[in-house]
Structure formats: C-alpha cells, structure tokens
Amino acid sequence: xxxxxxxxxxxxxxxxxxxxxxxxxxxxxxxxxxxxxxxxxxxxxxxxxxxxxxxxxxxxxxxxxxxxxxxxxxxxxxxxxxxxxxxxxxxxxxxxxxxxxxxxxxxxxxxxxxxxxxxxxxxxxxxxxxxxxxxxxxxxxxxxxxxxxxxxxxxxxxxxxxxxxxxxxxxxxxxxxxxxxxxxxxxxxxxxxxxxxxxxxxxxxxxxxxxxxxxxxxxxxxxxxxxxxxxxxxxxxxxxxxxxxxxxxxxxxxxxxxxxxxxxxxxxxxxxxxxxxxxxxxxxxxxxxxxxxxxxxxxxxxxxxxxxxxxxxxxxxx
Amino acid sequence: xxxxxxxxxxxxxxxxxxxxxxxxxxxxxxxxxxxxxxxxxxxxxxxxxxxxxxxxxxxxxxxxxxxxxxxxxxxxxxxxxxxxxxxxxxxxxxxxxxxxxxxxxxxxxxxxxxxxxxxxxxxxxxxxxxxxxxxxxxxxxxxxxxxxxxxxxxxxxxxxxxxxxxxxxxxxxxxxxxxxxxxxxxxxxxxxxxxxxxxxxxxxxxxxxxxxxxxxxxxxxxxxxxxxxxxxxxxxxxxxxxxxxxxxxxxxxxxxxxxxxxxxxxxxxxxxxxxxxxxxxxxxxxxxxxxxxxxxxxxxxxxxxxxxxxxxxxxxxx
DNA sequence: GTGAAAGCGCTAACAA
DNA sequence: TTGTTAGCGCTTTCAC
Numbered sequence: 001x002x003x004x005x006x007x008x009x010x011x012x013x014x015x016x017x018x019x020x021x022x023x024x025x026x027x028x029x030x031x032x033x034x035x036x037x038x039x040x041x042x043x044x045x046x047x048x049x050x051x052x053x054x055x056x057x058x059x060x061x062x063x064x065x066x067x068x069x070x071x072x073x074x075x076x077x078x079x080x081x082x083x084x085x086x087x088x089x090x091x092x093x094x095x096x097x098x099x100x101x102x103x104x105x106x107x108x109x110x111x112x113x114x115x116x117x118x119x120x121x122x123x124x125x126x127x128x129x130x131x132x133x134x135x136x137x138x139x140x141x142x143x144x145x146x147x148x149x150x151x152x153x154x155x156x157x158x159x160x161x162x163x164x165x166x167x168x169x170x171x172x173x174x175x176x177x178x179x180x181x182x183x184x185x186x187x188x189x190x191x192x193x194x195x196x197x198x199x200x201x202x203x204x205x206x207x208x209x210x211x212x213x214x215x216x217x218x219x220x221x222x223x224x225x226x227x228x229x230x231x232x233x234x235x236x237x238x239x240x241x242x243x244x245x246x247x248x249x250x251x252x253x254x255x256x257x258x259x260x261x262x263x264x265x266x267x268x269x270x271x272x273x274x275x276x277x278x279x280x281x282x283x284x285x286x287x288x289x290x291x292x293x294x295x296x297x298x299x300x301x302x303x304x305x306x307x308x309x310x311x312x313x314x315x316x317x318x
Numbered sequence: 319x320x321x322x323x324x325x326x327x328x329x330x331x332x333x334x335x336x337x338x339x340x341x342x343x344x345x346x347x348x349x350x351x352x353x354x355x356x357x358x359x360x361x362x363x364x365x366x367x368x369x370x371x372x373x374x375x376x377x378x379x380x381x382x383x384x385x386x387x388x389x390x391x392x393x394x395x396x397x398x399x400x401x402x403x404x405x406x407x408x409x410x411x412x413x414x415x416x417x418x419x420x421x422x423x424x425x426x427x428x429x430x431x432x433x434x435x436x437x438x439x440x441x442x443x444x445x446x447x448x449x450x451x452x453x454x455x456x457x458x459x460x461x462x463x464x465x466x467x468x469x470x471x472x473x474x475x476x477x478x479x480x481x482x483x484x485x486x487x488x489x490x491x492x493x494x495x496x497x498x499x500x501x502x503x504x505x506x507x508x509x510x511x512x513x514x515x516x517x518x519x520x521x522x523x524x525x526x527x528x529x530x531x532x533x534x535x536x537x538x539x540x541x542x543x544x545x546x547x548x549x550x551x552x553x554x555x556x557x558x559x560x561x562x563x564x565x566x567x568x569x570x571x572x573x574x575x576x577x578x579x580x581x582x583x584x585x586x587x588x589x590x591x592x593x594x595x596x597x598x599x600x601x602x603x604x605x606x607x608x609x610x611x612x613x614x615x616x617x618x619x620x621x622x623x624x625x626x627x628x629x630x631x632x633x634x635x636x
Numbered sequence: 637g638t639g640a641a642a643g644c645g646c647t648a649a650c651a652a
Numbered sequence: 653t654t655g656t657t658a659g660c661g662c663t664t665t666c667a668c
Contacts, residue, residue, distance in 0.1 A: 035662070036662065044662090079416050083398075094392050097352065333654090354646065362648095
C-alpha cells in the first residue's frame with residue numbers, strides 16, 4: 001500500500017475504498033501513528049496554531065480568557081502560544097516575530113483594560129487578529145464585556161429592591177470602562193446621582209465611605225462599586241460604622257473575582273464579565289478568520305451577568 | 319548565490335567567507351527575511367517550542383510561573399504552548415497528543431499543589447519533562463518552593479521579634495505543603511506549639527481566632543498563617559476583638575498574593591514563594607534537557623523570601 | 637480506487 | 653569557499 005493512499009484514507013480526501021480506509025485507520029491506530037504537525041503545516045500553510053499576546057503578568061483577567069480560548073481551540077486541533085509581554089515593547093516585538101516565523105494562523109491580542117493600544121506592527125503581519133479586552137483599530141474584530149449593560153444590571157437590580165439613593169464608587173476616571181459604567185449608571189439613576197472616581201483599591205472604597213458618612217446630607221441606601229476590591233473596602237467601612245448590609249445599604253460589586261467577592265461579609269452580589277465566554281468567542285472568531293471566513297468588524301460587547309450573593313437581593317444563601 | 323550558502327551564512331554553520339556572510343545578512347535584513355520555523359523544525363527535529371500543562375483555571379499560581387518560563391524561553395527563540403486542562407483527563411490527553419504531534423522539545427508540568435500527580439502518559443512520550451509545583455516520578459526533575467525554609471523564615475522572624483507563644487493556623491492537612499510547613503514550624507516553635515488545620519479560606523482564619531480567644535488558657539502573641547487568605551481572616555477577627563496588630567499579636571502570612579496581603583489592615587508581612595523565579599528555573603532546565611544535556615534528577619526546593627509589611631516586624635511603611 | 641512523483645522551505649552532506 | 657544534491661514527513665496533482 002502506498003503512502004499517499006494512507007494519507008487519503010486518514011484524511012478522508014480523494015477517493016478511497018471504504019474497506020481500505022477502515023484497514024488503514026485500524027493499523028494507524030494500532031501502531032499509534034500520529035501525523036507530524038510540522039510537516040503538515042509546512043505543506044498546507046496552516047500551522048493550526050494561534051498566538052495569544054498579553055501584557056498581564058498577574059493573570060487575574062488573562063488566564064480565565066486564555067483557558068476559554070484554549071478550550072475552544074483544542075477541540076479543533078489548534079494549539080495556543082502564550083506570549084507574555086509584561087508591557088515591554090521589546091518582548092512584544094520578539095514574540096510577534098516568533099509568531100510570524102511559526103506561521104501562526106491567527107493572533108489574539110489581550111490587554112488588561114479595554115483602552116490599551118496594541119503594538120502597531122501587529123496589523124502589518126498579514127495574519128488575522130482578534131482583540132479581546134483591548135482597543136483594536138476601527139476596522140478590526142474586537143470583543144469587550146458590555147460594561148454599560150453590566151452597570152445597568154447592577155443599578156436595575158438595586159432599584160428593583162426599592163433603593164432610590166444609589167451611589168457609585170469606582171476607579172480611575174481615565175479608564176474607559178469606568179466611564180462607560182458611570183454613564184450607564186447615571187442614565188438610570190438620574191443625572192444628580194453621584195459618581196465618586198478614585199483608584200481601584202480597597203482602600204479607596206474605605207475612604208469613600210468615610211467621606212460620605214461623615215458629611216452632612218442624605219445617605220445612600222445602595223452602593224454600586226466599580227470593582228469587587230472597592231466593594232470590599234466599602235463593606236468593611238460600613239461594618240465599622242455598624243451600618244447593616246443589605247438592610248441599611250445594599251452593595252453590588254463588579255468583577256466577580258471570587259477570592260474577593262466570596263469572602264466579604266456578607267458575601268458580595270456582583271457583576272460577572274464572563275471572561276471565559278469572552279475567550280470562547282475570541283477563539284471561535286480567530287478560528288473562522290484563519291479559515292478565510294470573514295467576520296463583520298467592530299466591537300462586540302458580550303453581556304455581563306449578575307451573581308447573587310447576600311450583599312444585595314436574593315442571595316443564594318439568604 | 320546558492321540557497322545553501324545563504325543558509326550557512328545566516329546560521330554561521332559551515333565555512334563562509336566573512337564578506338559574503340555580511341552581504342547575505344544585510345540583504346536578509348533588507349527584505350525582511352525570516353526562516354520558516356516549521357521547515358527548520360521538520361529537518362532538525364527540534365521545534366524550538368515547549369508545552370506547559372497546567373490544571374489551574376484560576377491563574378493565581380500558573381500565570382506568574384508561566385510568564386517566568388516564557389521570559390527565559392523567548393530569549394532563546396523558544397515558544398511556549400499553553401495547555402489548560404481544567405483538571406479534565408480528556409483535555410490533558412488531547413493536549414498531550416497535540417504536543418507530541420508538534421514535536422515539542424520539552425514539557426513543563428505544573429499543578430496547583432505540590433502533591434498533585436501528573437497523567438501517566440506524560441513520561442511515555444520520550445520528551446523531556448520538568449515538574450513545577452507538582453509531584454513527578456522519583457527520577458524526574460522537579461522544582462518546588464522550599465516550604466520548610468519558608469516556614470522557618472516566618473517563625474524565626476517572629477521569634478526574632480521576641481514572640482514566644484506562636485500559633486500556626488493553616489489549611490487542609492492533606493496538602494503536602496501544609497504538612498511540610500507545619501513540621502518546620504514545630505521544629506522551631508517546639509513540639510507543644512499548636513497547629514490548627516482547617517481549610518484555605520479567610521473564613522477559617524476568622525473561625526480559628528474565635529476558637530482560640532474564647533477558650534481559656536494562654537493566648538498567642540504571634541500567628542503564622544498558612545496562606546494570605548487565612549491571615550486576612552485572622553487579622554479581621556483580631557481587629558473585631560480590639561487586639562492590636564502587631565502590638566499584641568504579630569501576624570505572618572504565606573503567598574504574598576498582593577491583592578490580599580497589601581489590603582489587610584495593617585498590610586501583611588508574608589512569605590513569597592518566588593513563583594516567577596520558579597518559572598525561570600524550570601525554563602532553563604527544560605531548555606538544557608531539550609538540548610540533550612543531563613540534569614541531576616530530584617526535587618530542587620527554591621528559597622522563599624520574607625516580605626516585610628506592617629503586621630509583623632520592620633514594615634516598609636512602619 | 638490507487639500509487640508514483642513533485643514539492644512545501646529549509647539544513648547537511650558532499651562534490652566541485 | 654561555494655554550489656549541488658538529497659531529504660525531513662507530509663499532501664496533492666495526475667497518470668494508471
């Protein structure tokens with residue numbers, strides 16, 4: 001039997017007798033034959049590998065996304081190169097060159113904030129690119145969490161609980177996501193509703209509560225926080241003041257970062273950005289692009305979900 | 319000029335006239351020539367890629383290590399395949415097959431606890447393997463944090479502060495690391511020193527303090543915690559009881575997970591496992607093995623470091 | 637339906 | 653020192 005017949009049989013290409021095909025497959029199985037991906041890639045111009053460029057050393061956002069991407073790819077026989085740039089342009093260039101040398105079928109660019117710009121060389125490689133949690137050029141394919149919808153989810157939930165004096169304590173004003181959420185919040189809570197920008201820390205949550213509750217005027221009956229860490233600071237500060245949660249003040253966070261949101265007292269109701277799903281979608285998109293299919297460019301915003309715990313609303317243990 | 323002369327010139331192999339070599343290099347640069355890694359790998363049997371198998375979806379341990387590995391590899395022109403198994407044996411098999419098909423030069427197996435066993439197929443591939451934060455076979459090359467040394471660092475630090483009634487609150491007894499640390503602690507603190515096993519949660523830290531401070535008997539003047547999360551629970555519980563930290567009770571954690579350790583009040587003095595360095599060492603090791611060099615097998619335990627904050631000893635802001 | 641032959645882009649012998 | 657040749661392991665015409 002010739003080598004090309006075997007190839008045809010295994011790949012189902014060309015015309016092959018059903019009988020021979022079975023035989024070839026059986027024997028291949030028996031001897032544990034596995035085609036050499038390098039050789040195949042060399043010939044077909046498709047390496048069945050894609051690269052993921054990330055600037056996140058810390059992993060909180062990246063790894064859930066990466067594992068989402070990986071999950072989708074592995075079932076299509078596609079592998080994932082992890083390229084950690086640590087925000088170093090030299091490393092980014094090095095990785096990009098390596099990806100080109102390896103003939104990857106596509107690149108996923110990930111950042112840790114949605115307004116972070118990718119390296120300019122990226123688009124000049126002639127390799128399809130998908131942007132996740134990052135700002136691509138206007139004609140590119142990007143996936144973001146739907147920050148506005150997430151914020152609405154939080155505010156509507158609080159309003160549904162009968163709260164009317166909702167305060168928004170969030171992170172830095174120069175983060176796009178913080179602004180988007182703040183705007184969505186104000187649309188629902190009214191323009192008079194107050195937004196307190198600060199930084200993304202627990203400490204800021206704490207400090208903000210000190211400010212609000214030591215000044216005169218009406219106090220909020222609900223607080224929507226820009227991150228779980230901020231929410232943690234808020235909750236701790238409220239507890240210090242013997243303000244009951246959610247009785248006096250309901251609290252909703254943002255991130256569903258379980259190490260924080262499960263551990264607050266009471267556990268935190270919060271918004272989940274569905275990072276893994278973001279990864280799935282990005283994986284599917286890059287797979288399609290690598291096959292030459294076209295995808296409508298633009299930013300697709302994937303819905304966030306509300307995770308009920310006890311700091312606001314029908315908690316799962318309440 | 320022939321194609322093989324060019325190859326020789328670029329790779330510095332064979333004998334080449336310095337003049338031609340320069341010329342070739344210049345032109346290669348000019349036209350942006352980059353060798354096809356697939357073709358090269360096919361011929362040389364070295365793909366210059368290595369795979370990293372991890373069961374960690376969450377990323378807290380994996381990503382710092384992975385970025386350490388990646389940092390080392392990228393400078394040697396070696397790329398890293400990320401294989402997230404999510405603890406699913408089917409996925410592990412799938413990834414392992416893919417790595418074989420791609421002729422990776424080596425595999426790094428990573429787990430989230432040092433006594434987690436790797437899939438048995440792993441060693442039968444004929445590909446060098448390095449184990450990090452995981453239990454490899456006895457004749458394998460493994461890198462672990464030095465849990466015993468880390469624990470000693472913590473206890474000695476507390477003793478150096480004049481504390482004599484040190485308590486150890488840690489995680490689950492069936493984690494190897496928990497036992498190693500507990501033993502090292504007892505060697506220094508004396509066999510009468512108490513170890514409280516529980517789970518790895520903040521809640522457990524809280525509960526342990528309730529127990530200790532509501533029973534009769536001498537109270538500890540220092541607490542060494544098995545994780546930063548536990549330490550956070552401990553600190554919160556102590557604060558609830560108006561016990562001053564570090565005045566009445568000094569606290570040391572384990573992990574230096576900054577999102578936790580920076581945010582406790584006061585900030586947490588803790589043990590850092592140097593995960594990135596672990597990644598560096600693993601990267602170097604797999605690189606050496608993939609070149610056919612031999613490395614003395616066994617578990618190499620890399621030293622932990624003590625990070626001073628304010629919950630015990632000379633804090634950086636104290 | 638099957639097999640011989642060509643060739644993907646490169647490196648490594650060897651001959652010139 | 654340079655060029656010629658063979659071949660890595662596979663897919664893909666195209667005769668048979």
